[in-house]
Amino acid sequence: MAVGxxxxxxxxxVRSEVSDITFEDIQAAAQRLKGAAHRTPIxxxxxxxxxxxxxxxxxxxxxxxxxxxxxxxxxxxxxxLSEAQRQRGVVAFSSGNHAxxxxxxxxxxxxxxxxxxxxxxxxxxxxxxxxxxxxxxLYDRHRDNREVIAKKLSDERGLTLVxxxxxxxxxxxxxTVALELLTDLPDLDVLVAPIGGGGLISGCSIAxxxxxxxxxxxxVEPESANDTSLSLEKGLIVSTPLxxxxxxxxxxxxxxxxxxxxxQRHVESVALVTDDEIAEAVRFLLLRxxxxxxxxxxxxxxxxxxxxxxxxQGKKIGVVLSGGNVDPTPLAxxxxxxxxxxxxxxx
Amino acid sequence: MAVGxxxxxxxxxVRSEVSDITFEDIQAAAQRLKGAAHRTPIxxxxxxxxxxxxxxxxxxxxxxxxxxxxxxxxxxxxxxLSEAQRQRGVVAFSSGNHAxxxxxxxxxxxxxxxxxxxxxxxxxxxxxxxxxxxxxxLYDRHRDNREVIAKKLSDERGLTLVxxxxxxxxxxxxxTVALELLTDLPDLDVLVAPIGGGGLISGCSIAxxxxxxxxxxxxVEPESANDTSLSLEKGLIVSTPLxxxxxxxxxxxxxxxxxxxxxQRHVESVALVTDDEIAEAVRFLLLRxxxxxxxxxxxxxxxxxxxxxxxxQGKKIGVVLSGGNVDPTPLAxxxxxxxxxxxxxxx
Numbered sequence: 071m072a073v074g075x076x077x078x079x080x081x082x083x084v085r086s087e088v089s090d091i092t093f094e095d096i097q098a099a100a101q102r103l104k105g106a107a108h109r110t111p112i113x114x115x116x117x118x119x120x121x122x123x124x125x126x127x128x129x130x131x132x133x134x135x136x137x138x139x140x141x142x143x144x145x146x147x148x149x150x151l152s153e154a155q156r157q158r159g160v161v162a163f164s165s166g167n168h169a170x171x172x173x174x175x176x177x178x179x180x181x182x183x184x185x186x187x188x189x190x191x192x193x194x195x196x197x198x199x200x201x202x203x204x205x206x207x208l209y210d211r212h213r214d215n216r217e218v219i220a221k222k223l224s225d226e227r228g229l230t231l232v233x234x235x236x237x238x239x240x241x242x243x244x245x246t247v248a249l250e251l252l253t254d255l256p257d258l259d260v261l262v263a264p265i266g267g268g269g270l271i272s273g274c275s276i277a278x279x280x281x282x283x284x285x286x287x288x289x290v291e292p293e294s295a296n297d298t299s300l301s302l303e304k305g306l307i308v309s310t311p312l313x314x315x316x317x318x319x320x321x322x323x324x325x326x327x328x329x330x331x332x333x334q335r336h337v338e339s340v341a342l343v344t345d346d347e348i349a350e351a352v353r354f355l356l357l358r359x360x361x362x363x364x365x366x367x368x369x370x371x372x373x374x375x376x377x378x379x380x381x382x383q384g385k386k387i388g389v390v391l392s393g394g395n396v397d398p399t400p401l402a403x404x405x406x407x408x409x410x411x412x413x414x415x416x417x
Numbered sequence: 418m419a420v421g422x423x424x425x426x427x428x429x430x431v432r433s434e435v436s437d438i439t440f441e442d443i444q445a446a447a448q449r450l451k452g453a454a455h456r457t458p459i460x461x462x463x464x465x466x467x468x469x470x471x472x473x474x475x476x477x478x479x480x481x482x483x484x485x486x487x488x489x490x491x492x493x494x495x496x497x498l499s500e501a502q503r504q505r506g507v508v509a510f511s512s513g514n515h516a517x518x519x520x521x522x523x524x525x526x527x528x529x530x531x532x533x534x535x536x537x538x539x540x541x542x543x544x545x546x547x548x549x550x551x552x553x554x555l556y557d558r559h560r561d562n563r564e565v566i567a568k569k570l571s572d573e574r575g576l577t578l579v580x581x582x583x584x585x586x587x588x589x590x591x592x593t594v595a596l597e598l599l600t601d602l603p604d605l606d607v608l609v610a611p612i613g614g615g616g617l618i619s620g621c622s623i624a625x626x627x628x629x630x631x632x633x634x635x636x637v638e639p640e641s642a643n644d645t646s647l648s649l650e651k652g653l654i655v656s657t658p659l660x661x662x663x664x665x666x667x668x669x670x671x672x673x674x675x676x677x678x679x680x681q682r683h684v685e686s687v688a689l690v691t692d693d694e695i696a697e698a699v700r701f702l703l704l705r706x707x708x709x710x711x712x713x714x715x716x717x718x719x720x721x722x723x724x725x726x727x728x729x730q731g732k733k734i735g736v737v738l739s740g741g742n743v744d745p746t747p748l749a750x751x752x753x754x755x756x757x758x759x760x761x762x763x764x
Contacts, residue, residue: 111458132707194704353745357541360479360741362707394707398700402749 091238091332093280096245096273099146103246106145106178110134110247112254113391115359122374124382127258129251132363132394136174136198138167138319139247139270139392140234144175146243147232156181161229163187163216166195166319167393168234173202184229186220192318192397235269236326245273251388252281259385264369264392265289265298265340266320268329274390275336289333289340290373292317292348298325298333299340316345316400319366319393339380341373348372349404355391356405365404367393436675438585440627443592443620446493450590453492453525456597457481460738462706469721471729474605476598479710479741483521483545485514485666486594486617486739487581491522493590494579503528508576510534510563513542513666514740515581520551531576533567539744582616583673592620598735599628606732611716611739612636612645612687613667615676621737622683636680636687637720639664639695645672645680646687663692663747666713666740686727688720695719696751702738703752712751714740 113128131139148160159182162172169185176183185199189208200206207223209216224231233240247270248261261278263271271289278285291299292315301308301324309324325333348365351372355363363371370389373379379387460475478486495507506529509519516532523530532546536555547553554570556563571578580587594617595608608625610618618636625632638646639662648655648671656671672680695712698719702710710718717736720726726734 130707137707356709357743357745360477360484360709362703362709396704398704398752402752405745405749405752 091241091245091273091276093277095238095242096249096277099142099239099242100246100249102146102149103142103243106135107142107246108134109250112251113359113361117358118354118371118375121354122382122387124374124385124387126371126374126387126389127251127255128371128389128391129247130361130391131247132361132367132391136167136170137393137395138171138367139244139390140167140171141174142246143235143240143243143269143273144168144171144232145178147237147239148172148175148179148181150239151181151230155230158228158230159183160232161186161220161223161227162232162234163220164234166191167395169199169204170195170202170395172232173199173204176204177202182229184223184227186216186223188216192400194397195395235267235322236328238328241269241273241276241328241332243273244270245277247390248274248277248388249281252278252285255386255388256282257386258282258285258388260286260288260379260382261388261390262288262290262370262374262379263390264317264320264366265291265325265333266366267322268298268325268333270390270392271337272329272332275332279336286338287336288373288379289337290369291340291342292320292369293342293344295321296340296342297323298330299342301325301330302334302337302340305334315348316365316404317348317369319364320369341378343369343372343376343378347376347378349407351375352404361391362394362396362401363391364393364396367391436585436588436679438588438592438620438623438679440624442585442589443596443624446489446586446589447593447596449493449496450489450593454489454593455481459598459601460706460708464705465701465718465722468701469729469734471721471732471734473718473721473734473736474598474602475718475736475738476594477708477738478594479708479714479738483514483517484740484742485518485714486591486737487514487518488521489593490582490587490590490616490620491515491518491579492525494584494586495519495522495526495528497586498528498577502577505575505577506530507579508533508567508570508574509579509581510567511581513538514742516546516551517542517549517742519579520546520549523551524549529576531570531574533563533570535563539747541744542742582614583675585675588616588620588623588675588679590620591617592624594737595621595624595735596628599625599632602733602735603629604733605629605632605735607633607635607726607729608735608737609635609637609717609721609726610737611664611667611713612638612672612680613713614669615645615672615680617737617739618684619676619679622679626683633685634683635720635726636684637716638687638689639667639716640689640691642668643687643689644670645677646689648672648677649681649684649687652681662695663712663751664695664716666711667716688725690716690719690723690725694723694725696754698722699751708738709741709743709748710738711740711743714738
């Protein structure tokens with residue numbers, strides 16, 4: 071498995087926007103999600119704790135509906151649409167979990183959905199999205215601009231665009247992950263979550279610091295998609311070219327205009343992990359903890375297993391397992407590439 | 418994947434023994450297990466229910482310590498040994514989960530353990546057993562008699578033999594699975610569990626029928642290891658030759674002298690499943706429910722998904738996912754052999 075590399079960086083003069091997302095917005099989102107989303111369980115493992123040198127509490131968003139935390143944000147936003155907006159429907163662009171989330175929410179709320187997806191999306195995700203009754207519009211990842219396609223559909227058909235992360239209602243929905251985690255475990259020392267566009271960690275940060283101001287919040291990115299890490303370092307939104315990683319869900323070129331300032335305020339640091347470290351975490355979670363977590367969803371555990379989160383010895387750490395959707399073929403490849411490579415077989 | 422075949426059958430005149438295992442024994446086992454075993458969660462899935470046409474409640478013994486229900490019986494028995502017996506230690510013969518269970522329990526209770534295992538056991542299981550600090554004695558599956566080897570070790574070194582299923586304290590320990598399940602869900606209609614030697618379903622039957630006499634109890638065997646099915650049909654213990662199945666944990670040649678009469682009394686019928694049906698269930702549990710369940714552990718779900726358990730439409734069904742230990746290479750093979758073969762992608 072190739073180790074991810076850091077791509078060329080371009081500084082972009084995007085103005086970040088100050089959002090006014092509050093803890094109350096996240097509490098209201100939790101009310102909306104009641105009965106619709108799962109309150110996901112928290113998994114623990116003695117041997118994982120031994121590997122990480124800390125007590126890890128894994129919030130199982132891989133067991134969320136559609137297999138990822140994305141259901142929370144999508145439901146929170148779509149559920150607040152007006153009657154007229156509902157009748158026209160929604161459109162989303164996504165290569166994966168966000169697409170499925172929007173499709174399922176639209177189905178549950180009985181409104182039309184159009185999903186703009188790359189033509190080379192994992193088969194299981196394309197099939198699932200269509201299975202939810204959504205209309206799928208394919209685009210070429212290398213040639214087309216998905217945002218332009220989605221915007222055109224939105225203009226032509228009056229569809230409401232449901233963005234993957236940079237929207238207050240999406241961010242508030244994702245924040246319910248931390249709200250639940252800290253309600254169950256009010257004395258955590260650190261929260262570790264993966265960063266793609268930053269929607270998950272932004273929402274979680276607002277909820278978590280409202281409940282527990284001293285909590286340390288650490289993000290995790292693949293080395294090959296370190297846009298947020300660089301942006302935080304430079305103090306402005308930096309865009310990085312996309313380079314491949316097994317953590318396909320974390321491959322965003324830049325943090326969002328809304329999510330970036332939230333992360334600036336709340337996130338202590340960002341750990342960078344390699345594909346090998348992510349694959350090791352996927353295998354550990356699967357073979358030892360019996361949980362299927364997709365590579366993007368295992369990034370936070372990977373950082374902790376690899377000792378890349380500073381100052382965690384003996385601490386209580388909340389970790390978000392953000393999703394569990396992976397095609398069988400890449401999963402089989404991860405299984406056979408480094409199997410039996412564990413340092414410790416005792417639990 | 419080859420469909421299992423029914424081997425030649427030999428009628429054996431083994432006298433079955435009437436056991437006096439009571440519900441109180443199982444309640445006492447539950448007390449002993451408190452704080453040592455996990456109280457495993459119950460998983461549900463809308464799409465699994467749709468496939469099975471019933472409401473399934475999956476008792477996740479794949480999340481039990483050592484990754485299988487076997488921990489319960491081993492702990493219950495070994496914990497009752499006298500001080501003198503503890504000092505000499507224990508011996509067990511097993512190709513897998515029972516070995517790991519005895520090894521871990523011995524480690525927890527700080528007593529010596531010798532495990533007699535086939536030399537071609539899955540690498541991950543050999544490694545785990547040794548990792549628990551047990552002494553492993555290997556034997557040739559085709560040439561040696563493991564029971565003779567274990568008996569010799571027991572005689573020479575005064576070790577107490579911990580049998581894999583045919584012992585009252587082992588059976589009582591396994592019965593705590595049903596005790597927990599019916600405590601959480603007192604209105605189940607049917608309980609479905611896999612049958613190897615019958616220890617799990619026997620213990621569960623005694624507990625379940627004490628708590629809920631009207632409960633229907635259905636066993637599941639691979640077609641290629643249908644010894645209990647044939648034995649129940651003929652009314653006496655029948656031995657079948659071992660033929661391969663991906664459900665390696667269910668490959669016992671005959672039901673036990675203790676377990677057989679218990680199954681005669683409590684088990685309504687035994688469903689037979691093919692390797693293909695088992696593989697389909699493993700994939701469904703993994704890719705859709707994000708749970709790693711080993712082939713033997715997925716047999717009960719396989720029977721329900723394949724419509725092989727009669728009269729379940731609209732019923733509430735308890736299903737035991739009995740274990741989750743599988744080597745990465747065979748798991749990768751299961752993943753790639755029939756991937757994307759699902760009838761229904763909507764959840």
